[in-house]
Structure formats: C-alpha cells, structure tokens
Amino acid sequence: MEEKLITPRKLQGFWELMPREQRCFSSLLAKIEDVFKTNCFVPLDTPVLEYSEVLLAKSGGETDKEVYRFTKGSTDMCMRYDFTVPLARFVSMHKDELSFPFKRYQIGKVYRGEKPQKGRYREFYQCDADIIGNGELSFVADAECIRLLEKCFEALNLDVEVRVSSRKILTGYIEEIGKTNVMTDILIVLDKLDKLPAEESARQLKELGLTEKEQKNITSLIQTTGQIDDVIQKLSKLSKNATFVEGLENLKEVDGYLKQMGSKNVIYDLSIIRGHNYYTSIVFEGFFAGRKDMGAIAGGGRFDNLCGYFTDKKMPGVGMSVGITRLFSHLMQENYFDLEDQNEIDCAVINFDETLGQSLALVEDLRKCGVNAEIFYENKTFKSKMKEANRRQVKYVVIVGEDEVKSKRYMLKNMQTSEQSQMTLEEIVNVIKK
Amino acid sequence: MEEKLITPRKLQGFWELMPREQRCFSSLLAKIEDVFKTNCFVPLDTPVLEYSEVLLAKSGGETDKEVYRFTKGSTDMCMRYDFTVPLARFVSMHKDELSFPFKRYQIGKVYRGEKPQKGRYREFYQCDADIIGNGELSFVADAECIRLLEKCFEALNLDVEVRVSSRKILTGYIEEIGKTNVMTDILIVLDKLDKLPAEESARQLKELGLTEKEQKNITSLIQTTGQIDDVIQKLSKLSKNATFVEGLENLKEVDGYLKQMGSKNVIYDLSIIRGHNYYTSIVFEGFFAGRKDMGAIAGGGRFDNLCGYFTDKKMPGVGMSVGITRLFSHLMQENYFDLEDQNEIDCAVINFDETLGQSLALVEDLRKCGVNAEIFYENKTFKSKMKEANRRQVKYVVIVGEDEVKSKRYMLKNMQTSEQSQMTLEEIVNVIKK
Numbered sequence: 001m002e003e004k005l006i007t008p009r010k011l012q013g014f015w016e017l018m019p020r021e022q023r024c025f026s027s028l029l030a031k032i033e034d035v036f037k038t039n040c041f042v043p044l045d046t047p048v049l050e051y052s053e054v055l056l057a058k059s060g061g062e063t064d065k066e067v068y069r070f071t072k073g074s075t076d077m078c079m080r081y082d083f084t085v086p087l088a089r090f091v092s093m094h095k096d097e098l099s100f101p102f103k104r105y106q107i108g109k110v111y112r113g114e115k116p117q118k119g120r121y122r123e124f125y126q127c128d129a130d131i132i133g134n135g136e137l138s139f140v141a142d143a144e145c146i147r148l149l150e151k152c153f154e155a156l157n158l159d160v161e162v163r164v165s166s167r168k169i170l171t172g173y174i175e176e177i178g179k180t181n182v183m184t185d186i187l188i189v190l191d192k193l194d195k196l197p198a199e200e201s202a203r204q205l206k207e208l209g210l211t212e213k214e215q216k217n218i219t220s221l222i223q224t225t226g227q228i229d230d231v232i233q234k235l236s237k238l239s240k241n242a243t244f245v246e247g248l249e250n251l252k253e254v255d256g257y258l259k260q261m262g263s264k265n266v267i268y269d270l271s272i273i274r275g276h277n278y279y280t281s282i283v284f285e286g287f288f289a290g291r292k293d294m295g296a297i298a299g300g301g302r303f304d305n306l307c308g309y310f311t312d313k314k315m316p317g318v319g320m321s322v323g324i325t326r327l328f329s330h331l332m333q334e335n336y337f338d339l340e341d342q343n344e345i346d347c348a349v350i351n352f353d354e355t356l357g358q359s360l361a362l363v364e365d366l367r368k369c370g371v372n373a374e375i376f377y378e379n380k381t382f383k384s385k386m387k388e389a390n391r392r393q394v395k396y397v398v399i400v401g402e403d404e405v406k407s408k409r410y411m412l413k414n415m416q417t418s419e420q421s422q423m424t425l426e427e428i429v430n431v432i433k434k
Numbered sequence: 435m436e437e438k439l440i441t442p443r444k445l446q447g448f449w450e451l452m453p454r455e456q457r458c459f460s461s462l463l464a465k466i467e468d469v470f471k472t473n474c475f476v477p478l479d480t481p482v483l484e485y486s487e488v489l490l491a492k493s494g495g496e497t498d499k500e501v502y503r504f505t506k507g508s509t510d511m512c513m514r515y516d517f518t519v520p521l522a523r524f525v526s527m528h529k530d531e532l533s534f535p536f537k538r539y540q541i542g543k544v545y546r547g548e549k550p551q552k553g554r555y556r557e558f559y560q561c562d563a564d565i566i567g568n569g570e571l572s573f574v575a576d577a578e579c580i581r582l583l584e585k586c587f588e589a590l591n592l593d594v595e596v597r598v599s600s601r602k603i604l605t606g607y608i609e610e611i612g613k614t615n616v617m618t619d620i621l622i623v624l625d626k627l628d629k630l631p632a633e634e635s636a637r638q639l640k641e642l643g644l645t646e647k648e649q650k651n652i653t654s655l656i657q658t659t660g661q662i663d664d665v666i667q668k669l670s671k672l673s674k675n676a677t678f679v680e681g682l683e684n685l686k687e688v689d690g691y692l693k694q695m696g697s698k699n700v701i702y703d704l705s706i707i708r709g710h711n712y713y714t715s716i717v718f719e720g721f722f723a724g725r726k727d728m729g730a731i732a733g734g735g736r737f738d739n740l741c742g743y744f745t746d747k748k749m750p751g752v753g754m755s756v757g758i759t760r761l762f763s764h765l766m767q768e769n770y771f772d773l774e775d776q777n778e779i780d781c782a783v784i785n786f787d788e789t790l791g792q793s794l795a796l797v798e799d800l801r802k803c804g805v806n807a808e809i810f811y812e813n814k815t816f817k818s819k820m821k822e823a824n825r826r827q828v829k830y831v832v833i834v835g836e837d838e839v840k841s842k843r844y845m846l847k848n849m850q851t852s853e854q855s856q857m858t859l860e861e862i863v864n865v866i867k868k
Contacts, residue, residue, distance in 0.1 A: 042453035070504030
C-alpha cells in the first residue's frame with residue numbers, strides 16, 4: 001500500500017533559518033534581552049492568540065485584512081499583529097497587582113498577512129519595551145526609551161542615530177491654521193513627503209485646504225532637523241498655539257534627561273511622524289548612523305492613553321520596538337556574523353570500534369566540563385570519522401585508541417594547525433576553552 | 435463621543451504568567467537550552483503556521499478536532515500541534531544541506547484546542563530534542579536521548595527516573611500469538627492498563643480474541659520492570675519471535691551505552707508504551723523519582739521513518755520532549771523557585787528634586803557596570819521614593835543628595851539590615867554584586 005508523497009513546503013513569507021544562522025539570530029535576541037533586563041524591564045509572554053473583540057477593539061471589531069482571524073467552535077480569535085494591544089489587555093486586567101510605572105519587554109513573533117516582499121515577512125520577531133504609567137508619566141520615561149534604543153545598538157556594536165520629534169508640534173501648527181478637521185489626512189500626506197514628488201504632495205495639501213503659505217510653512221517645519229537649540233530657535237517663532245508650544249517644551253525636557261543619561265546619538269527631526277495614529281506626543285526612529293535613506297530599524301513614541309478601550313483609567317505609555325527580523329537580514333548581508341564561529345561542536349572524539357564505550361564516557365566527561373563534545377557514531381572507520389570532522393569544520397579532535405584509554409592521556413589534534421599532542425582530560429579542556 | 439469599554443479578557447486555556455513567574459519560567463528554559471547546546475544539538479525555530487496539507491499529512495489531510503486550522507485567502511493552514519511534523523518537513527526540504535545524524539532542538543509554543551483542564555493548556559511550551567539519521571541510526575542515539583532527559587533534570591537539580599522499554603517486545607509477542615491484525619487495539623488497551631479496572635481490561639483483551647493464558651502472559655509481560663538483566667532473564671523464555679528477540683537485544687545494547695555514559699536513573703519497564711503510534715522501537719518516559727503515579731513529565735522514543743510522508747528516503751529518528759509547562763506548574767506548587775530572588779531591581783537610586791539629573795547619570799553608570807538599577811521618577815517626595823523601594827522589596831538603595839553629588843560618594847543603604855555608609859560608585863557595585 002504505497003502512499004502518495006506530499007511535497008514538503010513552508011508557507012510563503014514565513015521565516016525559517018538554517019541552524020548556524022539561527023544561532024546568530026538567537027545571539028542578537030539574547031543581547032537585546034540583556035539590555036532590557038539591565039534597565040529593569042520585566043518579561044511578559046502573552047499568548048499568540050487573543051479574542052478578536054479584544055485585539056480589534058480599536059477598529060470596533062473590524063478585521064484589518066492583514067490580521068489572521070478565525071473561529072474555532074464559537075470562539076472568534078486572532079493571531080497578534082503586535083505586542084501593544086496584548087500589553088494594553090494585560091495591564092488593564094492586572095492594573096491592581098502591578099507596580100507603576102510598569103516597565104515590561106516582550107520578544108517574540110507577530111503575524112501580519114501582508115503580501116510577502118523583500119524584507120517583509122508574515123511571521124516575524126519583534127523586540128518591544130514599554131513603560132506604562134498610572135494616571136501620569138514623566139518625560140523621563142520617553143528619554144529612557146530613546147536611550148534604551150541607543151543601548152540596544154551599542155550592545156550590538158552598531159552605530160545608530162535616533163531621530164526624535166513631538167507630534168504635538170505638527171498637530172499644534174495644524175490647529176493654529178484651523179485645519180483640525182483634516183488633521184489625520186494632513187499627517188498621512190506629510191508622513192509620505194519623502195516618497196512622493198514635491199508637486200504631488202503640494203497638490204494633496206492644497207486639496208486639503210492649505211494655502212500656499214501654509215504649505216510652505218508646514219513643509220519647512222517638517223524639514224527642520226538639528227540639535228535641540230537650533231530646532232527650538234527655528235520653530236519658536238512659527239506659532240503661539242498651546243499644543244505647538246507644549247510640543248517644543250516636551251522636546252526640550254526630554255533632551256535635558258537624555259544628556260544626563262549620556263545619550264550622544266540623538267538628532268531632532270520634525271519629519272518623524274510614524275504611521276500609527278496612537279502616538280500622541282514624542283515619537284522617534286532609529287537608523288544606521290548617516291543612513292536615514294535605508295529606513296528605520298527601530299522606533300517608538302508616547303501614547304496618551306494605552307488602555308482606553310478597556311478601562312476608564314488613564315494610562316499613558318511610551319515604548320520602543322526593534323525590527324529585529326529586518327535588522328538581522330541586513331546584518332547577514334553585511335557579513336556582520338562570523339558563521340564559522342557558530343559551530344555547534346567544540347571538539348569531536350574519534351574512536352575505534354574497540355574504544356566506543358570509553359569514548360562515549362569521555363564525551364560525557366568533556367560535556368560535563370562545558371565543552372560541546374561530539375562523537376561520530378555513524379561513521380564506521382577512523383578515516384571517515386576524521387573526514388566528517390573536517391567536513392563539519394570541527395577545530396579540535398581527540399583520538400581515543402586502546403593505549404590512550406589505558407594511559408588516560410588522549411591525542412588532541414588541532415585540525416587547523418595539524419598540531420597534536422597527548423594530554424589528560426583536564427589539559428584538553430584547558431586548551432579548548434582557551 | 436464616549437466609546438463603550440471592552441472587557442479585557444485572555445482566551446481560556448491560554449497560559450500567561452505574571453512577570454516574576456515569567457522570570458522563573460525563563461530560567462528553566464535557559465537551563466534546558468544549555469543542556470541541549472552542550473550536547474551539540476542545533477537550534478531550529480520553525481513557523482507556528484504550516485500548510486494543512488503538510489501538517490496533517492499523516493491523517494491524509496483530515497483535521498483532528500484539536501488542531502487550530504483555518505484559511506486565509508486561498509491558503510489552508512494550521513497552527514503546529516507539536517514540533518515533530520515541522521521537523522520532518524524541514525529535514526525533507528533540506529536533507530541535502532544538513533549533516534547527519536542531524537541533532538536539533540526546538541523550544542517554543544504548540545497549540546491544541548483541547549478542553550481546558552487542570553495542567554492542560556491550549557497553548558503550551560515544549561522542549562524537544564531529536565536525532566535524525568539518514569538511512570540508518572545507531573542505538574547510541576537512543577541512549578543519548580535518554581541520557582539527555584536525565585541531564586535536563588540534573589541541570590534543574592531534580593531527581594528523575596527514566597523508564598525505558600522497546601515496543602518491539604510487545605509487538606513481537608502479539609505477532610507470536612497471531613494477533614497482528616488487532617495490534618493497535620491491543621496496544622491501546624495495554625496503554626491504559628493502570629487506568630482501568632483489571633476485569634475491564636481483561637474483558638477488552640478477551641473481546642480482541644486473546645485466550646486467558648495469553649491475557650495472563652501479556653499482562654505479566656507488561657508488568658515486568660527492573661534492571662536490564664532481570665528483565666531479560668524474565669522475558670527471554672516467553673517468545674522466540676524475531677521482533678520480540680530484537681526488542682530485547684535493542685534494550686540490552688542501549689543499556690550498555692547508557693552505562694558508559696554514566697546514566698544512573700534508568701529502570702526498564704515494559705508498561706511504557708506511549709500513545710503516539712509513530713514510535714516503533716525504544717520508548718521512554720521520565721518521572722519524578724519514585725513518583726510514577728504523578729505521570730510522566732518527559733518522554734520520547736524511536737520512530738523508524740520520520741519523513742515517510744514527504745520523501746522516499748528512509749530517515750529513522752529518536753527524540754525526547756520535556757513537558758515544560760506541566761513541569762513548571764508542579765515546581766511552582768512545590769515552591770521550587772525563590773520568587774523574592776526574582777526582583778528585577780538590584781538597586782534603586784533615590785534622588786531629591788535638585789539631584790534628578792545627576793541621579794539619572796548615576797543610574798546609567800550603575801547599569802553600565804551590570805547592576806540593574808532603577809530610579810522612581812514618578813514618586814515625588816523622598817519619603818514616597820523610599821516607600822516604593824520597600825514595597826518593591828528592593829534590597830539596596832543609593833541616596834543622592836547635593837553633598838553626595840559633590841563628593842561623588844553616595845549613601846548605600848541595605849534595606850534588609852538598615853546598614854548604610856557612604857561609598858564611591860565602584861564600591862557600591864562591588865557590594866551589590868557580591
């Protein structure tokens with residue numbers, strides 16, 4: 001009864017690494033997690049699935065077409081598309097048990113059924129850290145998240161620049177010119193300013209009712225970039241609107257904290273808007289230093305009321321997120337990782353038929369000493385075992401013949417230099433760990 | 435425009451820990467991952483979603499009602515319910531690039547829409563390690579997986595016993611008595627022997643056509659337990675069937691390797707069958723020592739042909755899996771973890787209004803030295819900051835007044851002993867890290 005074979009296929013747009021790449025990726029995650037921990041963020045690991053009612057609260061239960069949504073039995077559920085809504089759900093459920101400001105991180109996979117394209121995946125990792133306040137939240141928290149972004153990149157030895165703005169400056173100006181009713185539309189046009197031809201964005205702004213002067217002003221506003229004093233000097237004359245002024249003051253305050261915290265890579269840049277409309281104040285994005293053209297690889301901002309769909313309590317928050325899947329792809333291209341350094345085997349024990357038992361014991365002894373030792377029990381001859389060690393780029397082999405078993409001194413061979421000499425277990429461990 | 439609030443709810447049967455518990459759980463995972471790495475298993479992180487055709491290959495595309503299956507666009511997909519089928523899919527796709535025996539581990543969440551009940555979750559973690567051969571696979575691999583199970587528990591300082599059998603002994607005996615046609619039914623009855631009254635299982639075996647003598651023999655066979663020589667002595671007279679004899683020989687061979695590997699916790703126990711019908715030879719389960727009644731907390735076995743649905747190539751495998759979610763729940767009940775030791779804050783910096791800036795800088799300096807330092811910027815008064823440090827069970831606080839800023843000697847207070855003295859940053863780090 002021959003069964004028909006099924007073609008083994010992975011879903012399109014789903015990420016899967018080969019083992020050595022996986023080891024590199026895991027090392028990135030571990031370094032970022034360390035930064036989060038040192039900065040006193042606590043881990044959270046919410047479920048991948050949530051009630052659709054909860055996850056889609058913002059859109060009144062409407063499904064965004066990107067979301068993986070389905071029913072099982074009578075339960076309508078979704079796979080998470082970010083960590084922010086699950087965080088809001090968690091904080092709302094446990095607000096009486098948590099300490100505020102609640103600083104949590106979450107590292108894991110999120111799901112978006114977008115059209116797969118270069119650098120975009122349907123399942124991908126996110127590294128998020130957020131600070132949630134109860135009632136109010138100092139701008140120290142914003143500085144902390146910006147500094148945290150810098151620290152993640154410092155931990156990876158990567159040069160970063162963080163571009164910071166406050167949405168209040170823009171929204172204040174739009175209020176001032178009496179265009180509050182088309183606020184979101186204007187922000188959408190402005191967010192795409194560097195992707196559209198100048199005439200096209202001018203046309204769209206005109207259509208939204210902006211005069212030529214207003215267009216010019218708002219375009220000049222959004223092109224403002226520099227150190228804090230330059231930005232404030234340039235902008236403070238533009239408007240006396242209270243929101244606008246508050247935005248500038250918030251930037252100034254955050255900059256003060258950042259300087260105390262030792263931040264050196266911040267640039268103020270009014271073009272930073274960030275698509276998500278839940279941001280209400282400070283927003284920021286991280287770029288490879290001098291490479292804004294490559295797009296942001298991390299970002300974040302402040303939202304005035306994280307849990308508004310779930311509770312009457314006002315809970316402002318500020319958070320940052322590293323697009324780790326995208327970052328990893330880029331680092332792979334740049335040969336950031338030494339793949340040869342990712343060998344899972346530190347040392348192979350090469351046995352003869354008659355020394356299999358003692359060799360198994362030696363492998364265990366090496367592992368007990370923290371050496372990732374392996375034995376090639378599928379390769380039958382000495383020659384094929386040595387060939388396997390070569391093929392797998394193992395740096396050290398330990399050869400175990402009957403004499404070695406008797407003397408408890410084994411032949412350690414460095415496969416790169418071909419040097420070899422007889423040593424005790426302890427000596428072998430010292431050489432390999434060096 | 436007041437919006438209606440949505441009740442924040444988590445899906446029933448989905449696991450979610452509070453931060454301190456999460457830190458404990460992560461520490462378990464990290465210890466097990468370390469064991470896998472030291473034993474030269476490589477990491478794999480397959481997608482949570484797979485094509486239904488692939489994931490349900492075994493059942494010819496039929497959905498088991500436990501599986502989360504849905505379509506998006508025209509794609510029919512499932513959430514993984516274990517790591518074994520995704521492993522088979524991965525190995526079949528990449529068999530020409532991988533080194534065999536291919537030793538991989540995967541730690542992550544799997545999904546089963548079972549009725550939620552105590553200790554059973556719909557989303558739970560599994561820690562799997564498997565060894566896949568290309569064509570053939572030595573019984574050294576079985577010993578390695580059994581030993582690996584022991585090592586996971588050794589790493590957690592838990593006493594374990596591993597009960598080992600070979601399904602060939604049972605299936606050989608069933609062949610011998612001419613009941614091959616009802617093999618699976620007999621195995622199902624035998625697998626539940628300790629859950630059913632003796633008369634009930636006798637009745638079921640009779641119904642399957644076993645004579646009273648055969649019932650007695652098979653019940654006695656399955657109750658055989660002990661060290662290898664006792665088991666072989668007791669059973670070798672029972673049958674000359676080739677499969678039966680092979681099963682006994684396999685056990686003997688595995689036992690030899692296990693002894694060389696330093697295993698001390700293995701008991702041979704013919705009642706170990708394991709439900710999954712893909713196991714074909716060696717099977718084993720791990721229990722808390724002396725607590726078989728509590729049920730297995732880990733297990734595994736050998737399957738003759740892992741990838742049979744995807745490729746003509748014969749790929750035998752042997753694997754083990756730790757039911758980490760269940761293990762964790764048990765350890766929590768037993769107060770295995772010191773939750774007070776899970777504080778995310780090593781040290782709180784207590785500032786006055788006028789020293790906020792310098793205190794932020796000091797927090798950064800402490801973090802740079804690897805101390806998880808925190809500052810309570812939401813608490814306005816000195817008193818409320820100290821209260822917060824107490825409430826959060828912080829062990830050390832550093833008090834930063836203007837004099838301290840000038841002298842760069844800060845007041846370190848041990849909150850448990852109330853001892854305090856002025857110290858430099860370096861001295862503070864040394865005390866806290868001690």
